[in-house]
Amino acid sequence: DAGITQSPRHKVTETGTPVTLRCHQTENHRYMYWYRQDPGHGLRLIHYSYGVKDTDKGEVSDGYSVSRSKTEDFLLTLESATSSQTSVYFCATRTSGSSGTDTQYFGPGTRLTVL
Amino acid sequence: DAKTTQPNSMESNEEEPVHLPCNHSTISGTDYIHWYRQLPSQGPEYVIHGLTSNVNNRMASLAIAEDRKSSTLILHRATLRDAAVYYCILRDGSARQLTFGSGTQLTVLP
Numbered sequence: 001d002a003g004i005t006q007s008p009r010h011k012v013t014e015t016g017t018p019v020t021l022r023c024h025q026t027e028n029h030r031y032m033y034w035y036r037q038d039p040g041h042g043l044r045l046i047h048y049s050y051g052v053k054d055t056d057k058g059e060v061s062d063g064y065s066v067s068r069s070k071t072e073d074f075l076l077t078l079e080s081a082t083s084s085q086t087s088v089y090f091c092a093t094r095t096s097g098s099s100g101t102d103t104q105y106f107g108p109g110t111r112l113t114v115l
Numbered sequence: 116d117a118k119t120t121q122p123n124s125m126e127s128n129e130e131e132p133v134h135l136p137c138n139h140s141t142i143s144g145t146d147y148i149h150w151y152r153q154l155p156s157q158g159p160e161y162v163i164h165g166l167t168s169n170v171n172n173r174m175a176s177l178a179i180a181e182d183r184k185s186s187t188l189i190l191h192r193a194t195l196r197d198a199a200v201y202y203c204i205l206r207d208g209s210a211r212q213l214t215f216g217s218g219t220q221l222t223v224l225p
Contacts, residue, residue: 033212035212042215042217042218043213043215044215045211045212048211048212050211056211058212090158090159092158092213100145100146100147100166100206100207101164101206102206103161103164104151104161104213105160105161106160107158108157108158109156109157109158
């Protein structure tokens with residue numbers, strides 16, 4: 001296991017409020033990812049990071065921002081939460097090898113409910 | 116990532132072998148075949164990967180067809196703990212993320 005923790009594990013919030021989810025890793029992996037998982041859609045990439053201060057958008061990035069000021073931490077922020085962002089959010093890390101042979105390690109997930 | 120096709124669900128009896136198929140007819144020569152699984156209420160976890168040759172590790176075996184258009188994940192003795200959604204994913208060197216399909220829901224019967 002890559003030692004990935006996510007906080008909080010569960011959160012209920014109201015529409016329009018800002019929310020920040022944290023992912024912390026202890027393996028010094030260069031790449032970090034945020035996915036969301038919804039019934040009928042599987043896991044979809046929100047944002048990813050390929051180094052400190054280096055981030056890029058995934059396929060469902062609207063309404064989300066990320067920051068990575070340290071190798072071990074990757075933050076996902078919902079600036080103004082909406083009910084469509086109710087989901088389970090997974091953080092993942094990847095080693096720096098060729099992405100054809102790499103392994104991704106996933107955190108335990110954060111269940112977010114936006115009322 | 117190229118597309119994969121898996122059955123929606125499969126059942127197995129405990130302590131029997133399980134063969135989970137995956138079709139990937141549009142696979143390219145540089146695509147690796149990866150398998151992940153997701154246990155209930157957990158994040159996905161890596162199972163195994165291969166390119167051309169069959170692969171074994173402590174969790175499972177991966178059998179790859181000679182033309183690479185299909186592969187089979189083999190669990191040699193299923194346990195109740197193996198009940199999960201199994202995802203077959205193709206990866207090349209340029210892909211930045213894993214592209215998950217719907218996977219196969221494996222039910223293990225006691």
